[in-house]
Amino acid sequence: NAGVTQTPKFQVLKTGQSMTLQCAQDMNHNSMYWYRQDPGMGLRLIYYSASEGTTDKGEVPNGYNVSRLNKREFSLRLESAAPSQTSVYFCASRAGANTGELFFGEGSRLTVL
Amino acid sequence: AQTVTQSQPEMSVQEAETVTLSCTYDTSENNYYLFWYKQPPSRQMILVIRQEAYKQQNATENRFSVNFQKAAKSFSLKISDSQLGDTAMYFCAFRFETSGSRLTFGEGTQLTVNP
Numbered sequence: 001n002a003g004v005t006q007t008p009k010f011q012v013l014k015t016g017q018s019m020t021l022q023c024a025q026d027m028n029h030n031s032m033y034w035y036r037q038d039p040g041m042g043l044r045l046i047y048y049s050a051s052e053g054t055t056d057k058g059e060v061p062n063g064y065n066v067s068r069l070n071k072r073e074f075s076l077r078l079e080s081a082a083p084s085q086t087s088v089y090f091c092a093s094r095a096g097a098n099t100g101e102l103f104f105g106e107g108s109r110l111t112v113l
Numbered sequence: 114a115q116t117v118t119q120s121q122p123e124m125s126v127q128e129a130e131t132v133t134l135s136c137t138y139d140t141s142e143n144n145y146y147l148f149w150y151k152q153p154p155s156r157q158m159i160l161v162i163r164q165e166a167y168k169q170q171n172a173t174e175n176r177f178s179v180n181f182q183k184a185a186k187s188f189s190l191k192i193s194d195s196q197l198g199d200t201a202m203y204f205c206a207f208r209f210e211t212s213g214s215r216l217t218f219g220e221g222t223q224l225t226v227n228p
């Protein structure tokens with residue numbers, strides 16, 4: 001049972017470099033999300049996609065872009081990485097039911113030097 | 114704006130005892146969905162329990178139960194017979210109807226179960 005798979009799990013970048021975090025889910029879920037986790041701040045929503053073909057900003061979208069490539073895949077791109085983007089990033093997906101829980105990937109630890 | 118607050122950054126409990134984690138929220142909505150997630154050192158986020166706001170009965174899952182006080186806007190998690198494997202960060206989360214499919218998380222409470 002793969003569930004939600006995100007890659008890479010670890011990445012070190014230099015300031016100004018770009019990278020893309022990949023996420024794929026095999027549960028046929030409609031909604032997908034990108035969160036970042038920082039100490040003492042819980043999980044904050046960066047972007048989400050309620051359905052294939054749509055994306056919307058969350059609480060902290062600045063410095064990020066996303067692509068909902070198809071129903072399975074939702075990528076997060078950092079065009080010019082900054083030290084403030086050092087964080088653990090989680091991808092998640094959710095079925096359409098009202099009570100539907102989020103299913104999370106294992107997280108990606110990103111360090112920007 | 115809807116907010117979620119966990120006022121206890123850290124808690125500890127002895128193995129086999131009971132502990133309660135607190136969560137409060139602020140919303141003017143009537144319908145919403147509440148969740149507790151657990152994040153062990155492995156970093157994986159795991160759903161512990163969920164509650165629908167329109168249900169009066171508190172949810173229970175084995176050793177985990179909630180005390181949902183809608184009027185007080187409080188949603189606490191009780192862990193009975195604590196086990197070493199319960200050591201984790203715990204997050205409460207809400208999905209409000211006007212926020213579409215988004216979940217809003219609290220800051221988290223780090224729970225340590227001591228032998």
